[in-house]
Amino acid sequence: MRGLAIGYVSVVVLLPLIVICWRVVEQGAAQFWDAISSAQAVKAFELTGIVTVAAVAINTVFGVGVAILLARYRFPGKRALGALIDLSISVSPIVVGLALVLVYGPYNGWFGKPLHDGGFDVIYAVPGMILATAFVSLPLVVREVVPVLEDEGIEQEQAAQMLGANALQRFRRITLPTIKWALAYGVVLSIARAIGEFGAVKVVSGDISGAGQTQTATLLVDERVEQLEPGSYQVSLVLIVVAVIAIVVVSFIRPKESA
Amino acid sequence: MTAVLDAPGAVSEDIAPRHVPASAETTLRLRGTSGLGLGIAVSWLSVLVLIPLAAVVAKSTGGGWSGFWHDVTTPGAWQALRLTLLCSLGVSVVNAVMGTLIAWVLVRDRFRGRRLLEIVIDIPFALPTIVAGLVLLVLYGPTTPVGINLLGTQRGVFFALLFVTLPFVVRTVQPVLLNLDTEAEEAAASLGAPPATTFRRIVLPVLLPAIASGTALAFARAMGEFGSMLLISGGLDRTRVSSMYIFQQIENFDYASAAAVATVLLVVSLIVLLLLDVLQRWAARRG
Numbered sequence: 085m086r087g088l089a090i091g092y093v094s095v096v097v098l099l100p101l102i103v104i105c106w107r108v109v110e111q112g113a114a115q116f117w118d119a120i121s122s123a124q125a126v127k128a129f130e131l132t133g134i135v136t137v138a139a140v141a142i143n144t145v146f147g148v149g150v151a152i153l154l155a156r157y158r159f160p161g162k163r164a165l166g167a168l169i170d171l172s173i174s175v176s177p178i179v180v181g182l183a184l185v186l187v188y189g190p191y192n193g194w195f196g197k198p199l200h201d202g203g204f205d206v207i208y209a210v211p212g213m214i215l216a217t218a219f220v221s222l223p224l225v226v227r228e229v230v231p232v233l234e235d236e237g238i239e240q241e242q243a244a245q246m247l248g249a250n251a252l253q254r255f256r257r258i259t260l261p262t263i264k265w266a267l268a269y270g271v272v273l274s275i276a277r278a279i280g281e282f283g284a285v286k287v288v289s290g291d292i293s294g295a296g297q298t299q300t301a302t303l304l305v306d307e308r309v310e311q312l313e314p315g316s317y318q319v320s321l322v323l324i325v326v327a328v329i330a331i332v333v334v335s336f337i338r339p340k341e342s343a
Numbered sequence: 344m345t346a347v348l349d350a351p352g353a354v355s356e357d358i359a360p361r362h363v364p365a366s367a368e369t370t371l372r373l374r375g376t377s378g379l380g381l382g383i384a385v386s387w388l389s390v391l392v393l394i395p396l397a398a399v400v401a402k403s404t405g406g407g408w409s410g411f412w413h414d415v416t417t418p419g420a421w422q423a424l425r426l427t428l429l430c431s432l433g434v435s436v437v438n439a440v441m442g443t444l445i446a447w448v449l450v451r452d453r454f455r456g457r458r459l460l461e462i463v464i465d466i467p468f469a470l471p472t473i474v475a476g477l478v479l480l481v482l483y484g485p486t487t488p489v490g491i492n493l494l495g496t497q498r499g500v501f502f503a504l505l506f507v508t509l510p511f512v513v514r515t516v517q518p519v520l521l522n523l524d525t526e527a528e529e530a531a532a533s534l535g536a537p538p539a540t541t542f543r544r545i546v547l548p549v550l551l552p553a554i555a556s557g558t559a560l561a562f563a564r565a566m567g568e569f570g571s572m573l574l575i576s577g578g579l580d581r582t583r584v585s586s587m588y589i590f591q592q593i594e595n596f597d598y599a600s601a602a603a604v605a606t607v608l609l610v611v612s613l614i615v616l617l618l619l620d621v622l623q624r625w626a627a628r629r630g
Contacts, residue, residue: 089448090460092441096506098463100482107481150384157377158370165385167616172392174560174612176567178586179605182593183395186402186602194398219391238371251376280471283569283586287593302471302570309477309574317481320474327469331462 101324108321111314119315120322127297128304128319134210135285135300136278139217143274147225148267152259154226155233172222180219181287188212188288208290208298216284221277225270232266233259269337276330280323282306396609402602414603419580423588424607426497430584431565434504438561442512443554449513450520467509472570475506480574495577500584503571508564512557519553520546552626556619563615567608 108116119125153159154166172180187193189207190200196207206212244254260267282302289298293307301319308316373381404411414420449461467475479502483493493499523546531541569586576582583591585604592601 085444086448086452086454089441089445090456093445093460093463093509096502096509097466100478100506101463101466103482103488104478146384146387149380153377153381153384156371157373157381159373159381165388168388168392170616171396171612174563174567174616175396176569176586176589176605176608176612178569178589178593179399179567179608180395182589182598182601182605183399185593186398186598187395194394215391219395222392276469280469280474282471282473283590287590302473305471305477306473306570306573309480316477320477323471323474324478327466327471327474328462330469331465334465335462 104317104320104324108317111317115314116318116321119318122315124293124297124299125301125304125315125319128299128301129322131210131213131298132279132301135213135217136275138214139221139278140271140274142214142218143221143225144267144271146222147270148229148263151226151229151233151263155230156238169223169226172219173224177216177220177281177283178287180216180284184212184216184219184284184288188215207288208292210298212288213285213298213300216288217278217281220281220284221274224273224277225267228266228270228273229263232263236262265337269334272330272334272337276327279326399602399605399609402598403606405599405602410599411603411606414600415607417600419583420585420588420600420604422580423583423585424604426500426583427566427585430497430501430504431562433501434508434565435558435562437505438508438512439554439558442509442557442561443516443550446513446516446520449517464510464513467507472507472568473574474570476503476571476574479503479506479571493575495575495579495582497582499575500572500582503575504565504568507568507571508561511561511564512554515557515560516550516553519550523549549629552622552629556622556626559615559618559622563612566611 120129150165150169154162185193185196185207188196188199190196190205193200193207199206204211206215240258241254244258249257280302281300285300286303286306289300289303291303291307292298293304299307301323305316305319305323308314308319371377403414406413415424445460445464449457449464470478479499480494482489483491483499483502485492485494493502527545528541531545532538536544567586568584569590572582572584572587573590576584576587585608589601589604589608592598592604
């Protein structure tokens with residue numbers, strides 16, 4: 085049983101990862117440095133960084149707000165709201181890209197055309213990439229925070245309220261300390277998801293390289309593979325390292341919450 | 344991270360708790376600030392998710408029901424949907440078995456390297472899917488050091504889907520197995536039941552809802568997978584899954600036929616969500 089489990093995981097995941105690391109080592113440090121320090125690569129990492137920070141910031145604020153609403157309040161349509169948030173992560177990224185292009189596309193999008201005529205482009209530009217990334221990582225913070233808020237109950241907050249604490253004070257002094265580890269967990273998951281997003285961003289960004297580059301790190305990997313250019317292994321290795329760091333961080337945060 | 348990302352085990356129950364009856368003691372009525380918050384949240388969700396998804400459905404049926412049906416049943420779209428469905432079903436079955444086995448080993452077995460195995464299992468969640476495709480091709484592609492080339496083969500599509508869906512069943516079954524009391528198993532064993540019988544009669548029934556949930560999540564993920572498919576398919580017709588088909592139609596600016604296949608995928612996602620909801624009620628009733 086143990087052998088079968090380890091064998092399966094090795095063949096499917098571990099060995100391919102080891103081989104790609106080995107290939108990067110084989111090609112040498114100079115090649116590694118060249119691949120990740122070209123102007124195109126630097127710009128790609130920068131775009132990935134901008135999109136990730138913006139999308140995660142939006143999802144963190146939205147996630148905490150919605151989690152409080154779902155855990156603390158009753159209102160009509162509550163289940164529909166939860167279902168819609170859940171749906172967003174199970175939709176194919178390519179469908180997400182298509183959906184956003186149909187609404188925000190500059191030439192015939194429902195909202196995109198008026199916005200484009202007003203001089204604001206969403207699709208084939210950074211705002212659309214942020215929307216796409218926010219879409220695919222939408223439930224990650226909400227899902228982590230809601231159960232913690234539910235377990236905690238509202239007695240402390242009610243007590244604080246009776247003692248005269250205003251909403252902001254109650255949030256800072258009681259809610260935030262309660263949810264901080266769940267929030268951290270959700271944020272790390274969101275960051276990893278945002279950095280790795282590919283399909284939705286490929287569609288909405290137009291995958292532009294050169295002047296006005298909208299190509300993120302994952303799109304750069306794709307281009308280098310498809311154009312048979314060197315450097316895909318090296319950029320991939322950077323993304324693999326980021327992914328492993330995220331997993332390790334998560335594994336340290338997780339036990340504090342739920343062991 | 345496609346989801347530590349699609350974090351299994353944390354599905355709709357977490358978001359809209361149905362098992363906790365809403366009572367005056369635990370929930371509040373919306374008032375000024377909270378009402379405003381709900382308004383903002385719903386507006387943002389509409390702009391980001393609801394209206395765009397509605398646009399996909401609207402676009403797909405723009406040419407009427409017959410237009411939709413025509414777009415879905417053209418040979419290219421139909422073959423892509425068929426391949427996606429068959430591969431996703433097959434991958435789900437493999438995951439149900441292997442995922443349960445891996446979860447069992449992680450919980451019940453003590454060995455060196457278990458911690459490493461834990462981390463490796465989460466990697467497909469955290470790894471960008473395009474990198475997943477590349478990683479697989481390095482070992483099982485044209486430059487393979489082991490003599491296996493999966494590029495442009497349906498076996499390759501299947502294998503890549505196994506990679507990206509690996510964690511789902513493991514991560515949904517593992518917590519249930521951890522909480523499982525071993526007394527009943529010990530009793531069965533002491534009464535002379537062979538291990539296989541103990542597993543089938545005692546452990547499996549308890550794990551079943553979790554296995555089903557994890558399998559459903561893996562299925563949904565496989566149906567929509569794109570990044571790894573782009574590389575492993577080699578751009579061939581015989582390995583074109585639905586997401587690849589949609590992408591090609593978008594590239595050709597044929598949004599109506601892209602939207603038609605996208606609508607089918609959306610409906611599948613909705614069905615899986617409903618199924619997960621039912622499974623969770625089932626698990627809650629038992630637990």
